[in-house]
Amino acid sequence: MNKKTLSIFYFLLIGVGIVHAQTTNWKPVGDKIKTQWAAQVDPAHALPEYPRPQMIRPGWQNLNGLWDYAITPKSTDETVPTSFDGRILVPFAVESSLSGVGRTVGKDSILWYRTNIPFSSKLKNEKALLHFGAVDWQCDVYVNGQKAGSHRGGYDPFSFDITPLLIKGDQQQIAVRVWDPSSDGPQPRGKQITNPHGIWYTPVTGIWQTVWLEKVPLSYIESTKNTPDVDQGTLTVSAVTQNAEAGDILRIRAWDGTLMMSEKEVPANEAAVLPVPNPRLWAPGSPNLYDLTVALVRKNKVVDEVKSYFAMRKISRKADAQGIQRMLVNDKFLFQYGPLDQGWWPDGLYTAPTDSAMYFDIITTRDMGFNMIRKHVKVEPARWYYHCDRLGMLVWQDMPSGDMGNKWEPRPGIMGVGTDKDRTSESESIYRREWKAIMDANHNFPSIVVWVPFNEAWGQFKTEEISRWTEDYDPSRLVNSASGGNFHEVGDIIDLHNYPAPAMPAPKIYGKDQVIVLGEFGGLGLPVIGHTWQQKDNWGYQTFKDSDALFGRYKGFIDDLVGLIRQGLSAAVYTQTTDVEVETNGLMTYDREVIKVPIKQLDAVHQKLYKSSLVQMDK
Structure with a gap:
């Protein structure tokens, strides 16, 4: 088995890209309930799956795992600390049990991360992109002590080209500085609040989605955009590229299994419209997906290529026979x-x-x-x-x-x-x-x-x-x-x-x-003993004593x-x-251990709703 084959075999064996080994005394913290999956968390392979199914390349490195962390007073000083408080399991927020920390940060403090990763600076006509799935809320990223970039926003992915910041050798250092004012700031934060109660929950600070490193060519595809048109039977595809040259083209191919349905080539800065003949439409109950490849081509040679997928699906609205607007899926x-x-x-x-x-x-x-x-x-x-x-x-x-x-x-x-x-x-x-x-x-x-x-x-x-x-x-x-x-x-x-x-x-x-x-x-509430966030003072819009009573109300x-x-x-x-x-309005308990109403009973009663969808649409 040659080195290339062995590398591919290793990638397929772990199914997740390359991970770096770790030894640790990590364990979840706190006395709150946990899910059954908490016991499956391996700090050396935390959330190891490929994080971006809509734009796949084979060469990537998962950076989730144990990093150093420190919580310091908020100041304008952006110097990476020389001492740290302990270890945190990325990508779990510092307040969470699975982080191994369970500490609150707040608007007056800064959360620091630091890790050393195995990555060689010897790149052959390649760039190194450092990706973050999400960091809440404002962060600055440093590579080997130099600032790679900043980002504000707790819910969108972002990346930095860190190629110029790599140092000689096989080890690189990454540090992240995070400030999150939670409910004390104007930024989007959902249900997070500094004083959790009722429908408002524990703050989430810092890295909370996968961190990963990716090798790309010097000229590469940064993002793609796919939009189906069911009426026309077409898919429009465009891409944002970096360092494309005059004459570069995008070669876009749509696949139904192993059958290539259509192919288009357009200049790299233009959108392609691909025919999708006799499309199998995507809908609940028939989630038909097609494969897609988008390649950046120079002088008939593929410079970069990403794999993706798409569906032919239409969402629209139209008045029914009574003149009332209805929401349609694929015109139904x-x-x-x-x-x-x-x-x-x-x-x-x-x-x-x-x-x-x-x-x-x-x-x-x-x-x-x-x-x-x-x-x-x-x-x-x-x-x-x-x-x-x-x-x-x-x-x-x-x-x-x-x-x-x-x-x-x-x-x-x-x-x-x-x-x-x-x-x-x-x-x-x-x-x-x-x-x-x-x-x-x-x-x-x-x-x-x-x-x-x-x-x-x-x-x-x-x-x-x-x-x-x-x-x-x-x-x-x-x-x-x-x-x-x-x-x-x-x-x-x-x-x-x-x-x-x-x-x-x-x-x-x-x-x-x-x-x-x-x-x-x-919001029908049913607290289940042994499966609540706290032992008493749990809350629901209307609370029931048992599943039968709750389901009776629900059926009504x-x-x-x-x-x-x-x-x-x-x-x-x-x-x-x-x-x-503390909110006990769920169909399942917070730990997912108890489904409060049997699944088959819910499914059976819900079918009434879909049968009622057979309303007259045309006058």
């Missing part, structure tokens, strides 16, 4: 029903202990009979959306909220009573930059069908402007301008929140121009929804997938 009305999914873990906080844990949440949701997930004021790692793509789960993607404090008026039938927040120019700039970055990073995932810029007036500002910008920036999806927030005559959707029983905005007022949805309802809600569908309701979101900290 499908009632969209899913849980409010906050993506929190008792042991990892924002970060699932393992990839299989993350997958478990999605496939269990599907098996319960849901066809949609509302990802609530959080953005997940790319692999979460990849699992939704291949499992056929529709996704409504929220923008994480922040800078709250304006007046909220959620009642249907009352327009404009609530207020848009008067944000500072800095706060607006932070929001706009990160919302665009989130949309860019996740554009290629076909599972995402709705963008949600605001939730319940939490920092809702310039609603009409932000909603119209979102519509213009991505016309391939629908826009829910303010889920449960202050209503404006903008966007595709009008969205009411109502607890606990289902309700809907008045069709005669809203349904002629916007799709009517129930963005949150339910489903019957109510059937009637609302006939009146014009297009979608509903039940609160929620799991318990989160």
Whole structure:
């Protein structure tokens, strides 16, 4: 077996790229409940899977593992410390159990990371890119003591070309400086708060998604953008390239298994439109995916190539026979029903202990009979959306909220009573930059069908402007301008929140121009002894003593929804997938050990909703 074959064999054997070995006394900290997957966390192979399924190259190195950490007083000093407090397991936030630290940082402190990695500076016509899946919130990155770059934003991936900073030898040092004001700052932060209580949870500071190193050619593909057009039977593909030369082209190929369906070559700075003959459409129950390769070609030689995938899927709206707007998937009305999914873990906080844990949440949701997930004021790692793509789960993607404090008026039938927040120019700039970055990073995932810029007036500002910008920036999806927030005559959707029983905005007022949805309802609570975040003082919108009583109430809600569908309701979101900290409204406990209502019972009762989707669309 030659060296090249041996290298490929090693990559396939571990299935995750190269990892560096570690020895440690690491263990989870704290006395809170944990998931079954916590025991599977290996500090030498933490979240080892390839982190970017939409843009795959074979040459990468996973940098997750034990790093040095220190928490120091906030100052303008950006010098990497010479002494550290201990070891932290990346990519788990410092406040989490799985980090091995479990400490709070706060606005008056800085969190430092440092690690030495095995990586040679001897690159042959290559560059080294250092990637971060997500760091909350503001960070500065240093390589061998020199600053590689800075980033602000807790939910979007970013990268730095560190080639000029490499030093001779086979060891390189990486350090990261993080400042996160949590709820004391104006930045997007979702449900994080300095004083966790009720529906507000533990802060998440620092690195919380995979860190990885990638070798690329001197001229390379930085990103791709894939947009299907079901009506035309085409896929439009473009790419951002670095250091492309005059005459370089993009060679784009679409594959159905081993069969190449179509191929196009265009100049490197242009978009290609590929025909997709007789497309097998993607939808819940039939999540058909096609393979895609995008190559940068120079003088008929491939300089760089990435592998990806795409789906032919259309999301739209149209008036039914009653003149009420309906949400359509591939030109057919499908009632969209899913849980409010906050993506929190008792042991990892924002970060699932393992990839299989993350997958478990999605496939269990599907098996319960849901066809949609509302990802609530959080953005997940790319692999979460990849699992939704291949499992056929529709996704409504929220923008994480922040800078709250304006007046909220959620009642249907009352327009404009609530207020848009008067944000500072800095706060607006932070929001706009990160919302665009989130949309860019996740554009290629076909599972995402709705963008949600605001939730319940939490920092809702310039609603009409932000909603119209979102519509213009991505016309391939629908826009829910303010889920449960202050209503404006903008966007595709009008969205009411109502607890606990289902309700809907008045069709005669809203349904002629916007799709009517129930963005949150339910919240039926059932604390399960031994599986709660704390022993007492847990909370639910309406608390029950046993599963039968809860399910009886839940079945009544489903019957109510059937009637609302006939009146014009297009979608509903039940609160929620799991318990989160003291909030016990989940269909599962926070540790995922107890499913409060049997999966088959939920699936059976949910089928009523999809049968009710057979409404008359044409007059």
